[in-house]
Structures are given as C-alpha cells and as structure tokens.
Amino acid sequence: MKKASTGKKTVIKKKPAVKQERITKGYAKLPLWAKLRIAYGMATKTELTEFNKMANSIITRSEKKMGKLKLSGCAPDTHCLFTCLQSCTEGCKSSCTSSCTKNCTSNCEDSCLGMPGCMGSVGIVGAQ
Amino acid sequence: MSMNACYFLLTPDCNMSCRYCFQRNGVRSAKKVHASGAVANKQTIDRFAAFCKKNGIERVEFFGGEPLLYKDTFLYAARTLLDTVPGLKLGIVTNGTLIDEEIMRFFEQENVSVLLSLDGKRSRHNLMRGGFDRISHWFDRLVAKGQTTVAMQVSVTKGLFQHVRFIWKLGFPSVYLNVIQNYGWYQSVDIDRFESEYDAALQAMLAGEGKLVCAIAMHRTLEASQYEVKCGITQTGLACDWQGLLYPCHRTPELGTSFTFGDVRNGVSKRKERLCRARINRQCFKSASASEYPLVSFCPITVYQRNGNFSGSWSPMFCELINRKAKVVAKYHYEINKYCLTNLSAVENENANVDTTHLDHGVIGNCTDRQ
Numbered sequence: 001m002k003k004a005s006t007g008k009k010t011v012i013k014k015k016p017a018v019k020q021e022r023i024t025k026g027y028a029k030l031p032l033w034a035k036l037r038i039a040y041g042m043a044t045k046t047e048l049t050e051f052n053k054m055a056n057s058i059i060t061r062s063e064k065k066m067g068k069l070k071l072s073g074c075a076p077d078t079h080c081l082f083t084c085l086q087s088c089t090e091g092c093k094s095s096c097t098s099s100c101t102k103n104c105t106s107n108c109e110d111s112c113l114g115m116p117g118c119m120g121s122v123g124i125v126g127a128q
Numbered sequence: 129m130s131m132n133a134c135y136f137l138l139t140p141d142c143n144m145s146c147r148y149c150f151q152r153n154g155v156r157s158a159k160k161v162h163a164s165g166a167v168a169n170k171q172t173i174d175r176f177a178a179f180c181k182k183n184g185i186e187r188v189e190f191f192g193g194e195p196l197l198y199k200d201t202f203l204y205a206a207r208t209l210l211d212t213v214p215g216l217k218l219g220i221v222t223n224g225t226l227i228d229e230e231i232m233r234f235f236e237q238e239n240v241s242v243l244l245s246l247d248g249k250r251s252r253h254n255l256m257r258g259g260f261d262r263i264s265h266w267f268d269r270l271v272a273k274g275q276t277t278v279a280m281q282v283s284v285t286k287g288l289f290q291h292v293r294f295i296w297k298l299g300f301p302s303v304y305l306n307v308i309q310n311y312g313w314y315q316s317v318d319i320d321r322f323e324s325e326y327d328a329a330l331q332a333m334l335a336g337e338g339k340l341v342c343a344i345a346m347h348r349t350l351e352a353s354q355y356e357v358k359c360g361i362t363q364t365g366l367a368c369d370w371q372g373l374l375y376p377c378h379r380t381p382e383l384g385t386s387f388t389f390g391d392v393r394n395g396v397s398k399r400k401e402r403l404c405r406a407r408i409n410r411q412c413f414k415s416a417s418a419s420e421y422p423l424v425s426f427c428p429i430t431v432y433q434r435n436g437n438f439s440g441s442w443s444p445m446f447c448e449l450i451n452r453k454a455k456v457v458a459k460y461h462y463e464i465n466k467y468c469l470t471n472l473s474a475v476e477n478e479n480a481n482v483d484t485t486h487l488d489h490g491v492i493g494n495c496t497d498r499q
Contacts, residue, residue, distance in 0.1 A: 032423070033350035036458035 026055030133187040135367035135378035136176060138201055139167040142194040144223055146257040148283055148308050150379070150430060167198045168370040173205045175392040176368050177212035183395070189219040191367070191378050196226040203234065210238060219243065221279075224263035224270075232269055241275040246300075248280060248291025256283055271299035277341060282307045282449070285318040288325035289332070296338030304341045305329070307449045309430050314445035323452040330456055334463050336471075344472070346457040347464045358425045362409040368392060376405055379429040411438035421447040423454050 027035070034051050037043040043051065141164055142149075168176075180188060188209055195202055209216055219241040227235075235242060247253040250260040270276045278300045282288065288305070295303050305326070326343075333340045349355065359365075365377035372392040373385060380387045389400035412418070412428040415438075426442035434440055457464065 029353045031351050031353055032355060032454070033347075033458040033461045036350065036455060037461065040455055040458070042459055 026059040027051075029058045030055055132184055133189065133366070134180065134185050135189045135191045135365075136168075136195075136205065137191050137193065137367060137369045137378060137381060138195050138205060139193045139197055139370050140164055140381070141166065141197050142192060142223075143197055143226060144194065144257055144259065146223075148256065148281060148310055148313060150308075150310065150382075150433075166370050167201050168205065168372075170204065172370065172372040172392065173201075173208055175372055176205075177208045179368070179392040179395065180209065180216065181213045185213065186215070187217045187219065189221065189378075191221050194223055194226065195220055196222055196231060199226065199228070199231065203230070206234065206238070206240070217241070221245075223257065223259065224266065225259040227263065227266050232266060236269070236273045239273075239275065241277075242270060242273075243277050243279050243304075244270065244300075246278045246280060246295060247283065248288075249294050252284065252287075252291055256281065267298050267300075276300060277302045277304055279304045279306050282322065283313070285314075285321045285325060288322070289328040292329045292340070293332060293337060296332075300338075302339045302341045306342070307446060307453070309427055309443060309446045311430075311434060311443045311446075314443075314449065316445075318445070319448050319452060322449050323456060326453060326456050327459070330460055330464075334460065334467055339471075342453070343457050343464065344468065346453055347461070347468070350454060350458060350461070355423050355425075357409070357413045359413070359428065361428055362405050362413060366396075376401070376408070377429070379427065382429060383432055408438050415439045415441075417442035417447075421451070424450045 030051060034043070034047075034054070037047065038051065179185075190202065190206070206218055209218065218238060220235075221243045223245045224242075234240065244263070245257065246263070247256045250264075253260040278295050280292065280295060280303055282305055292303050292305065307322075329340055330343050332338070333343065349358070357363075359377075361377040361380065367375045367378040367380065369375065369381045373381070373388040374390040374392065374396055375381055375388055387404055389404050390396040408428050412431060413425065417426065417440075421442060424442065424447045426447065428438045431440045431442065432438050
C-alpha cells in the first residue's frame with residue numbers, strides 16, 4: 001500500500017560558497033603527499049578526517065596571522081594584501097604599496113601573477 | 129647544486145657511447161662530443177681554483193664527458209683545488225671504466241665522493257653502456273671507501289627491481305634510480321611496469337635491503353604543499369667548462385657558449401646571470417607543460433635541444449614516470465617516515481634532499497645536477 005505523502009519536501013543543503021572556498025584553500029596548503037593520497041584514492045577514512053582537520057587548522061592559522069580579511073577591492077587609503085604576497089618579494093609588493101588604494105585587483109594581479117610563489121588572484125584587504 | 133658548489137667539466141670527451149646519452153642528442157655532433165680533444169689546460173685549472181677560493185666554493189664536482197679520460201689533467205686539477213681551497217670537498221661523476229690504482233688510491237685518500245654509473249647486472253649494464261668488467265674489480269674498494277652512490281638509469285623498465293637488488297647485494301648501500309629524460313625513449317607499456325618495479329624496490333628498501341636515495345629525496349619533496357622547481361639552472365646552479373667559461377648548470381655548455389655569464393678570470397657577471405636564469409625560468413617553468421605536470425621539473429637544456437627554445441613541450445612519458453614515482457612514494461609515506469627515523473642519521477635526514485633532487489633531469493653517468 002502506498003504511504004500517504006506528508007507534504008514535506010526533502011531539501012538538500014548545499015555548502016555555502018564561502019565555506020567551500022575556505023575548504024579548497026585549506027586543501028591547497030596540504031602537503032603534496034596528502035594530496036596525492038587523496039587524488040589516487042589511497043587515503044583511508046581516518047586519514048581523510050585528519051586531512052580535513054589539517055586543512056581547517058592551516059587556514060585558521062593563516063587567517064589569524066593575517067588579521068580579518070575581506071574579499072574585495074581595497075578600501076580607500078589602505079594597502080591591499082594579496083595571498084601571494086606571503087611569498088612574492090618583488091613586483092606585487094612594490095606596486096601594491098605605492099599605488100594600490102582604489103582597485104587592488106588590477107594593480108596587484110598584473111605584477112604578481114607569474115611571480116614565484118604566486119597563488120592566484122584573490123584580492124584581500126585590511127590586514128594593515 | 130647550492131651556491132657554494134660548482135661543477136667542473138674537464139672535457140666534453142668520453143670514452144664511451146652509451147645508448148641513452150643526452151650528449152649525443154645535443155647540438156654538437158657525436159664525433160665532436162666523444163673525441164674533440166678539448167681539455168682544460170693548467171692555466172684554466174689554476175684560475176678555476178683561484179675562482180673557487182675567492183667565491184667561497186666548498187664543493188667541486190668533476191663532470192664531463194668522462195672526467196677521468198685525461199687522467200693527468202684530472203689529478204692535477206684535483207690536487208690544485210685541494211691545495212688552493214682549504215676544506216674543499218671533491219666529487220666525481222664517472223662511468224668508472226678508467227679507474228686505475230692511482231686514481232682509486234686518490235679517491236680513498238682524499239675522500240672523494242663518487243657517483244658511479246652502473247645499470248645493474250652485467251647483461252643490462254653492457255646493453256646500455258658496456259664496460260662492466262672494467263669496473264667490477266673496483267666494486268669492493270668503492271664500497272669499502274664509502275661515499276659511493278650508484279646512479280642507475282631506469283631506461284629499460286623490465287626487471288628493474290632485480291637489478292637494483294643486485295647492486296645492493298654488491299654492497300653499495302645507496303642507489304639512485306634515474307629516470308632518463310629522452311624524448312621517445314619510453315613506451316606506454318613502461319609506465320605501469322615502472323610503477324610496479326619501483327613499488328617492489330621501495331618495499332625492499334623498507335624491508336632493509338638497501339637505500340633508494342631517489343625515493344627519500346622524493347619523500348622530502350612531497351612534504352611541501354607546492355612543488356618547487358628543482359632545477360638548479362633557475363637559481364643556484366654553477367658550472368665551469370674546460371675553457372674556464374661559467375654557466376648556470378653543467379649541461380648548458382652543450383648549447384654552446386651563448387649562455388655563459390662569466391669566466392673564471394673575471395668572475396660572474398651578475399646582470400647576465402640574472403637575465404639568463406630568469407629567461408630560462410620564465411620560458412621553461414612557466415610553460416604549458418609546466419602547468420600540465422606540476423610535479424616535474426623537466427630539463428630546460430633537453431627542451432632547447434629539441435625545440436631551439438626553452439618553452440617547448442616536455443616529454444609526456446618522462447613526466448608520467450615521475451608522477452608514478454611520486455604516487456608510489458606517497459603510497460608508502462608513513463612507512464618511509466618511519467624508515468628515515470630509524471635508518472638515517474640526523475645529517476642524512478637533513479641532507480636527503482640536497483644532493484639528489486635533480487638527478488631525474490638527465491642521464492647520469494654523464495649527467496647529474498646534484499642541486
């Protein structure tokens with residue numbers, strides 16, 4: 001016999017985009033051996049949990065270190081800080097500090113992309 | 129190689145003609161490479177020694193061609209360097225066929241570290257390069273003196289592990305399995321076969337049969353979150369050829385003299401050096417192939433020899449073999465960690481990544497870039 005419908009719809013909750021981005025960023029910082037174990041399906045369930053924790057703690061640590069960060073353009077009279085600034089020593093840094101008060105993305109991105117250690121183009125603000 | 133180390137290419141000539149030798153594929157003709165008669169003279173050697181002293185070079189690695197081809201030149205160079213630069217460490221990359229009593233005694237007395245090209249059992253070694261019987265009677269003394277690493281070319285993947293085991297059984301504790309980088313050498317069948325042979329060799333290392341130096345180096349590399357370019361040419365490599373010209377790596381002389389950035393008399397031109405390294409880095413390691421194979425640093429010299437520029441495509445087979453190597457090392461990550469803690473000294477652990485990271489970029493025997 002067919003059960004009567006309760007009228008409730010199943011709602012699949014999606015992870016918020018920001019959270020997803022955070023996880024991806026955390027995974028990017030995992031050691032290569034961990035990434036390989038995940039990619040080749042060699043990681044056990046316990047390991048996967050560990051890697052999740054590791055990724056979370058890495059990203060939390062880096063957030064603490066850099067202060068509260070916002071994803072957007074620079075606020076007036078602030079210097080932007082690119083994610084890659086941690087490892088870039090030239091280019092990005094010099095162009096940011098001298099002229100980046102309006103739109104950090106365009107200023108930084110051009111000089112930063114391709115520099116050793118550059119990790120991409122996420123403009124972040126406010127750490128200074 | 130680090131900034132305080134330098135290769136010294138005494139001659140481009142070699143007494144052998146190995147099947148996979150990259151120098152045969154270079155811009156020079158095979159004839160010229162193997163019998164040019166070019167060799168460093170005393171003046172160049174003296175100036176090189178003075179250059180090393182002035183620039184704080186702590187380690188010199190003899191390279192060629194075959195550095196023992198001109199024995200008197202080698203001995204003169206080695207002794208001059210030791211007399212001129214106090215505390216200098218010497219190393220040599222050799223096929224071993226020209227070792228004689230005098231050379232062997234010199235190795236023993238001066239604690240010269242030797243990177244010996246040995247491709248496995250007699251049959252395999254002779255198939256690839258020849259001369260097994262000319263080196264075999266020195267095995268015991270090379271083992272006894274210590275500081276001898278065997279560089280074994282992967283080349284033929286079939287039965288690879290048995291040949292590694294053979295070398296371990298000879299008493300050589302350390303083997304570096306060097307994936308040769310030639311375009312077109314490997315076939316698709318080699319990929320899976322290599323993985324299973326490497327897996328077996330790694331398991332044998334973990335069981336205590338011997339040390340697979342390349343696996344330990346790879347293990348260290350995989351600790352980072354991003355793969356860094358391991359090619360010394362982009363940052364720290366330094367080599368001096370038989371004419372006293374300075375290059376960013378030991379293989380650059382194969383491209384002729386257009387990539388020199390100084391000489392032993394006048395030293396390094398910092399501007400030229402910066403431009404040269406930046407150009408190679410930009411063209412080779414920011415190329416499409418570099419993005420496609422993020423775990424690999426393919427040799428820019430090989431790319432140049434094939435394409436006439438540094439930005440050409442990398443050998444996909446070579447890159448896939450390196451990927452498989454990384455895969456196997458990641459598979460045994462925890463076991464290798466344990467192995468390093470129990471089997472390697474603190475110094476070995478620290479240096480595991482120093483001397484061998486770059487061997488995969490070429491055929492050793494005549495090619496190593498021990499970054």
